[in-house]
């Protein structure tokens with residue numbers, strides 16, 4: 411139960427009324443929420459929405475990340491993962507090495523998450539063959555692969571349309587696109603931090619095209635670098651508009667910037683309060699996106715757990731091997747076991763629900779429950 415007088419005192423009464431009535435918040439409402447210093451009041455609003463959608467469920471997935479290569483033609487200033495060809499830290503996995511990683515996971519793997527840099531030489535046929543082989547090797551695992559940025563890169567490299575790239579990859583086994591590469595759509599920020607990369611409009615267009623082809627996507631937001639809170643809100647509103655149009659967004663993932671080993675190493679990491687605020691505002695602004703992910707790799711496990719009270723309903727997954735955050739200084743584990751995730755969610759007071767990439771509940775036989 412909300413105390414209206416309390417929200418009145420905070421200047422948030424109209425927002426409380428909108429949230430209670432399930433009405434859409436404006437950009438100005440988002441500004442006020444970011445300015446609110448009362449974390450309990452803000453968290454309660456987000457928790458109300460989250461609980462209305464998902465009750466006491468908190469989702470997780472048994473997944474594995476695979477980065478096929480960190481060689482990238484772009485040089486985003488916030489990225490510590492990408493390297494140029496010939497750099498001692500550059501890597502490129504062969505098809506056999508990728509398949510070995512996918513095969514090494516015990517039974518019960520539900521999702522394979524595959525991304526890499528925009529590689530100058532790898533052909534689309536390499537990825538088509540790879541997806542086909544993964545599908546044969548692990549018919550039970552859903553393939554979530556290639557950001558909208560990689561899709562646009564493949565199209566440019568092959569001299570074909572992004573539509574054709576998506577169609578060919580879908581035929582080879584692609585299930586959905588992960589949410590990376592969205593960063594913040596603001597042209598001001600992209601010009602400063604990632605001028606070579608697909609622009610914000612381009613990201614939204616590829617996502618919309620994927621949705622129209624029946625390929626769902628996630629969407630991320632990289633925050634805590636040089637963007638303003640206003641630019642974060644504009645990013646959320648752009649995604650909300652996309653979702654109104656296509657309905658193809660599955661999950662939104664706010665990613666706190668990890669500064670180490672990047673060209674922005676002087677920027678201090680985000681604080682816990684800013685992370686929780688951003689989580690809560692995301693939940694409240696993105697009224698048409700069902701799921702908000704607390705990606706423990708970047709947030710820390712403890713803050714991801716707390717995020718479940720600030721609008722998040724998803725804990726992501728077991729991950730197994732993570733490079734993008736860790737090369738930028740993330741101090742978290744490489745992976746969590748299913749058992750650890752169950753404990754973290756239950757200890758936070760939620761009901762753990764194992765899901766697949768599309769958030770369909772996974773029912774496990776006891777013998778298929780990997781550690």
Ligand code: V47
Pocket residue numbers: 488489490557587588589590591592593628629630632663665666667668669672705708726734735738
């Ligand atoms: O696209 C790059 C971001 C993304 C840094 O869809 C950084 O389920 C923080 O998209 N600090 C990759 N972030 C991760 C990603 C993701 C992760 C988990 C689940 C899903 C999903 C998607 O990481 C990149 C970029 O936006 N990134 N550098 C950095 N220094």
Ligand code: SF4
Pocket residue numbers: 482483484485486489490491492526527528559604607
């Ligand atoms: Fe390349 Fe992605 Fe890193 Fe940008 S964020 S440099 S596109 S790997």
